[in-house]
Amino acid sequence: MKLKALLVEDDQAISELIRYNLEAEGYDVTSTEDGEEALLLAEEVGPDVVLLDWMLPSLSGIEICRRLRKEAATANVPILMITARSEESDLIRGLETGADDYIIKPFSPKELMARVHSVLRRVRPAFAAENLKFEDIEMDKITHRVTRNGAALKLGPIEYRLLRHFMENPKHVFSRDQLLDRVWGQDVFIDERTVDVHIRRLRKALEVDDLPDYIRTVRSMGYALDIS
Known part of the structure; x- marks a missing residue:
């Protein structure tokens, strides 16, 4: 069974890069650049992992993360924040809001997939277990x-x-x-x-x-x- 990934990213080039690498690893990817649509898709798709950009045009990644954590259906879904912010205070804020990990732009595809696999193993160890x-x-x-x-x-x-x-x-x-x-x-x-x-x-x-x-x-x- 394929794992489902919800990708929320408004930079088309980065979105296509992430989608390509996720699909190459066998993930079923649903993507959007709109925060409000992301919340609807999270409920509709039931993702196994969410990759969430911090800076979005309508609704910030932090606010999306906060709302996902309030909903029973997505409260325990692993969330990987994607951000250009590298200040320690920003990263701590993201983690305290409910993100499980973060990756700072620019990043390599190998690091991205390593972090995706890591949050899945850590938050939902059943996926890695034999x-x-x-x-x-x-x-x-x-x-x-x-x-x-x-x-x-x-x-x-x-x-x-x-x-x-x-x-x-x-x-x-x-x-x-x-x-x-x-x-x-x-x-x-x-x-x-x-x-x-x-x-x-x-x-x-x-x-x-x-x-x-x-x-x-x-x-x-x-x-x-x-x-x-």
Whole structure:
């Protein structure tokens, strides 16, 4: 599954450079130069990482960062600030506002990608781990072996990808549209009810003895891997 990056940068040359390098590393990139649109896209896209320019024409990167941290859906999304400001006080302000790291212009593509990978590993270590664990469910991402309370589970390809996505983002509520986008892919057009079908199959596959159901249905919103 591709990681999603939201790029907010008004310098076209820098934006194209960043997009090229992110896509070369396999990221699915959504970009904008407008701060207000960035907030809407963050809610719509559900990015795994945000690359945010400090100086924007309408809404500053600092204000965008502040607002993203106030919203439940983006409160824990890694944010990398991109700035020409190198004063210590400015950098501290960015970090205190909620940014996870910053990179100062001009920068090399290698440094950029190293910092992107670093914030993902630090803030969301599940992406770097070969093994995932949630309560009594364990997943080996190399062998695709999944167990619950030690018992091996049989999962279809879609159910496996659903569970992996949930385990990489525990307690995070995803709408049906977001799950279709992240598990099936952006270019696949499937009815939302298909998600419900595969959620039921996943629940069935996870049934072991009398262990609890960790797939939580959030009315009018979607699904999450959580303890009820």
